[in-house]
Amino acid sequence: MVSWFLQLVSRVRGFFGQKVADCEFEDELRTHLQLLWNRFVDQGMPPEDAAVAARRQFGNLTVLRERQRETRTFLSPGVLVQDVRYALRQLRKSPGFTLTAVLTLAFGIGANTAIFTLVHAILLRSLPVADPSRLYRIGDLNDCCYYDGFENDNGDFDLFPYDLYLHLKQSAPEFEQLAAMQAGGSSFSVRSGSSTAKPLRAEYVSGNYFTTLGVGVYAGRPLLDSDDKPGAAPALVLSYQTWKADFVGEPGMVGSTIYVQTHPFTVTGIAPPGFYGDRVVSRPPDFWVPLANEPMIEGAGSSLEIQGEEDTAWLYLLGRVRSETNILSLQTKLSGALRQWMAPRPAFNAHGRAALIPRQHVVLAPGGGGIQKLQQYAGKGLRMLMILSSVVLLIACANIANLLLARSTTRRAEVAVRMALGAARRRIIRQILTESVLLSMIGGIAGLAVAYGLSRMILILAFPDARNMPVQTSPSLAVLGFAFLVSLLTGVTFGTAPAWLSSQAKPAEAMRGANRSTGDSSSLPQRALVVLQVAMSVVLLAGALLMTESLARLEHQKFGVATANRYVVQFDPQGAGYTVDRLPELYHQIEDRLSALPAAANVSLARYTPLDGSIWGTCVIQQGHPAPGPNDKCFSSWVRVSTKFLDSVGVPILLGRNFSAQDTQTSTPVVLVNQSFAQHFFPNQNPIGKHFGIVSPKNSGAFEIAGVFADFTDPRGEVTPLFLRPLAQRYAGYTDPEAISSEKSSMFVGSIIIQFTRPQQDAEAMVRRTLADIDSNLTVFHFVSYDSQVADNFRQDRLIARLTSLFGILALILASVGLYGVMSYFVARRTSEVGIRMALGATRWSVLSLVLRGALGQILAGLCLGVPAALYAGHLMTSFLYGVSGFAPFAFVGSTLILGICATIAGFIPAHRAASIDPMRALRTE
Amino acid sequence: MSTDKSEELQGTLDLMILKTLHALGPQHGFGIARRIEQVSEDVLSLNEGTVYTSLLRLQQRGWIRSSWGVSENNRRARFYSIHQARAEATGR
Structure with a gap:
């Protein structure tokens, strides 16, 4: 240990004063040789022979000098510089080889670095908040966005009603703060001053959201618990990026009023630059609103206010634990609190459901990275791409190793000469390795450019609707480090074999027959490399x-829907201030005015369009049946549509009739069902004229089946039972307040489907103009051809x-x-x-x-x-x-x-x- | 395999140098080489320059010291001697 330390010290010392030490050593050598010569002459040798004998006796001078220099200090910078300069000269001498190698490496390293950039920016990042390691999320899955009752078959809970949030918060003082945030997100039309409304993303959060994350504001003040109380003045915090982009960074923004879905809100603050909320998504929220404002904005569709006997689960919970909290025991405690909360509630104990309560639990997951939604979505693909790109790099390595091997064979004569002149084997290996590493470093630098381009391209293709997406593709320190390491490793990988082989050269042999050979020792590794590449x-x-x-x-x-010459408009009548009783008038106008456009065929309105990724589900109860138990498969999707919906998406009626103008508020409430609905709920029967209902057995005679239409599938080719209800019929028979309000909110459609008889170039402009004519407050969130909406899946x-x-x-x-x-x-x-x-x-x-x-x-x-x-x-x-x-x-x-x-x-x-x-x-x- | 052998040789050479200096007192490289040649013939055959590598390393580890003097042929030469304090500390 001591001697090792002494050696280190003297090496550090040796690093300086190299010249002096070199001279001194030369003196020593000269003296030694002189003494040897004297000795041989004394023994009677002629002086010339004595000089040769002295040299022979002494050994290889060059190697000795080099070894002395190396021992004196660390890897001598002089030697390194020499090697690098020599390598550069060699590379410049054969530009074709250098270019091929650098290009190959640039693609190999670039592809890897690109994927790593994304892995680093998406999978490995922490939220930009204070001390992210103390953040824990209650729940480890990503269910979204609204649930009733039990969530996962194994009892894992990850989505919570507001009331349960309060209960858990109260029963777990281990959390310094426990915040709740909306699982989904909403687009709202936002107006400030006299400008037209813009569609912006919002997220409902609890009042302690910013405190929990430990995030301040750029200006103004963050949301506080006092903002999140019933009756508090509506307040919101804007994101910095949105403030800059949508409100031109107006300094007077803080304290001013903006209108969200026509409701006035005060902007209390602007979040710090770089803060993007609690998860990495392609469109982070533009502003955050306290939970308490949700009933005002959502009206009848509110999830916060308990309506009827079922609480809607719609919140994720993220908390900051006190230091030295035992996470496992906290998890057990929270699971107990969850079951305790469920026990007295009919949603969880009626109809034999209580048997499922014991298995209900929560899992505490580290929350420093935020809600891992995108990570789960993209992670699997990224990991596969990572493997693929490293295989590409391996092939590239094999290629360059091959090129180098070929070169090293032609350079055998040169190496032989250098060895004959006294170059040490180690020196030759090091020199060739230096050349490879230098080559791969140049390739790595070029690869950074490739990586930047490729990762940007991947992001744009993967998230075309991204806005303020918090994923940077410009090379960060980690990415630079990764590229450097990969380059180094690559260089050593492809350089080792050629370096080793050329150092094995036997000088005498190589010099004798420089260019005459049939088979040589390097041909086997070269063949092996080609075999590997092919494989x-x-x-x-x-x-x-x-x-x-x-x-x-x-x-x-075959999805079962026709998409050609069709366009989908997403809009939000509620955001434009419409109430339920004013809707029929608006819907008529939209249908009439859009149908009057040139070449327009069918125009329809729907809550959701097939293949847009959303569904509304419910539990179906056939007439006369009891309430379904926990294991009965009563699930069906349903959509509220206008009369011409099936025509506009080209789905045929197979049995019975389509909706017609005769289906009104006063006529029998009718529904259309798809084939699989008919087979599932009315197997081997004629479904026409049968009745069913939802919510409770009381209403099981609510709807009469008027027709059966052909199945259409979801993007993965699966079909679920589906029924359609006409926009003209609002069911009046409910007594449960939640059912009444959800029936009311189902009257608000979200999409317009327009079918043209031929391709329309300026469809978007025409449609936007017509809608603006009808009501300038109607914000178009999205206009897309039906083909590309399907392709987006x-x-x-x-x-x-x-x-x-x-x-x-x-x-x-x-x-x-x-x-x-x-x-x-x-x-x-x-x-x-x-x-x-x-x-x-x-x-x-x-x-x-x-x-x-x-x-x-x-x-x-x-x-x-x-x-x-x-x-x-x-x-x-x-x-x-x-x-x-x-x-x-x-x-x-x-x-x-x-x-x-x-x-x-x-x-x-x-x-x-x-x-x-x-x-x-x-x-x-x- | 080759490294093992050379390391072993180096260890042997280090030890022989220390023994030489212990027996004969301060010596320059040439003198050490002659002594080792007498004691064992094959360690240094045709490559006696390597004693300098060993000398440098021993010096770096603090086993020996060196000072400049004049050789038999009136040339400047570096004389090596055992570092007493260190040798005694390890019990020699």
Whole structure:
């Protein structure tokens, strides 16, 4: 230990004063040699012989000097600079090689860094809040957005009603603060001053939200508990980004009034720059509103106010625990409090449901990263891309190792000369490694640019509607560090074999026959690398084919709805200040005015449109049946639609009739059901004329089935029972307050579907103008062709499929180039051999087959390794695939064929070159 | 494998140098090499420059010290000697 320390100290000292030490050492050497010489002369040797003998006796001077220098201090900077300069000179001497290598590396390292950028920015980040490690979330799942009753089959609770939030907050003083926030989010129309309303995202949060997170404000004050009391003046906090972008950073914003869904709110503060709320999402909230304001904004649809006997669960809970809290015992305690809260409530104990209470529990999850919604959505895909991109990098490494091997063989003579002149083996290895690492560093720098572009592209493709998305693609310190490490590792990986092989060169042998050789020691590793490349490329190609096929199946499903020439407008009459009794008038106007547009065919209104990702679900009770128990499958989706809805989405009636103008408030309440509804609830019966209801058995005769329409599917090809109710009929028979209010809020539609008879170029402008004419307060949240709305469902699948294909193609190119390089190199080396063979009577054909045989051998070996590996990869990818098995033969046959053809061509070109060698010329070159 | 062997050799050389200095008192590199040549023939055969690597390392670890003097042929030479305090501390 002591001596080790002393050595360190003297090395540090040795770092300075190198020149002096060098001179002194030279003196010592000279004295020593002189003394040796004297001795040999005394022994009777002639002076010249004595000098040679002294040198021989003393050993390799250069190596000794270098070793002395190295021992004296750390890796000598002088040597390093020398190595780097030498390496740069070498690289400059062969620009073709350098460019190829740097480009290959840039793609390999760039792809990895791009994926890492996203992993770092999405998966590994903490919320920009004070001490995120003490934040814990009650609940570890991401159910959304409104639930009644039990949540998950295993009893895991993650979505909470307001009343339960208060109960848990009270029973767990271990939380310094426990905040509640809306699980979903809403778009509201917001107006300030005289400007037109804009659609902005809002999130309802408890008054202690900012205190819990430990976040201050940029200006004004944060929301406080006093803002979150019934009767408190409506207040909100704007996000910094929104303040800058939508309110031009107006300094007078704090304290001013803005109108949310026509209700006046005071802006109490502006959140700090960079604060994006409690989760990473593509559209973070533009402002935060206290929970207490929810009933005012949502009106009849409020989730906060308890209506009837069921509490709606709609909140996530995130709290800051006191330091040194035992998380496990807190979790047990909270689970107990949850069950205690449930026990007396009919929603959880009626109809035999009490049996499910004992299994109800909560899980405390670390909350420093916020609500892990996007992480869960994107995590799996990102992890797969990470694996794929590292395979690409491995292939790139193999390619460059191959290039270097080829180079090192041609540089054998040079290395031999250097060794003969006294270069140490270690020095040569270090020098070649320096060159590789330098190369990979240059590649890494170029890769950063590729990474920046690629990660931006991925983000834009994955989240086209992103606004203020808190994911940065500019290289952070972590990303730079990652790129540096990957480059270093890459350089060492591809540099080791060539460095080792060239240091094995035997100077004498190499100098004797510098360019004459048939087989050489480096050919085996080179062949092995090509085999490896082929194998890995097969894996990537097979993966790409599987993903592409899966995407094609997803996109070309028969959803059962027609989308051509149709557009969907999302809007919000409630936000424009409409009340239920004024709605019929508005709906008529919209239908009439839009139908009058040129080439418009059917116009309809609907709460949700098929394939837009939302549903309203309820429990169906057939007439005369008792209330369903906890295990009865009574679930059905339902949508409130206008008369022409089915026509506008091209879904046919199979049985009975469609809605008509005769279905009014005073006529029999009718519904249309889909096939699977009819089969599920009325198996083997004629459903027409049957009655059912929702909410309670009292109402089970509420609706009469008037017709059955064809099933249409959700994006994953699944069909659930569905019924439609006409906008013209509001059911008046409910007595339960919650049922009454939810019936009321179902009258507010969210979408307009417009079908044109032919493609319409300026549909958007026309529709927007018409709506503004009807009421200038009507905000259009979204205008989209129905085709692209459907396509949006597969955005992530498409992105992963594209990237997998990109990586597959990259792998194919790299492997082909690699094989081509190795084969051309062999041909060049064996020119004279081929010349001799031909001079001795070999035909062109036999030369061609000689070379091609070598190439085919490597391809076949690669395929033999690659196909089983690809089968395994396919097995791992199963969860990403839709309608395709991970073992689908086409993928393996296809990838084998593609690779086989490309590789054969890559091998054929040099083989052909060998066959056209002129024997006379070949022999003369020697 | 080759590193093992060279390390072992180096260890042997270090020890021989220390023994030499202990037996003969201060010596320069040439003198040490001659003594080792007498004691064992194969350690230094044809490569006696390596004693300098050992000397530098021993010096760095504090086992020996050096000072400048004049050699038999009237040249400047560095004389190495055992660092007494350190040798006694480890019980030699």
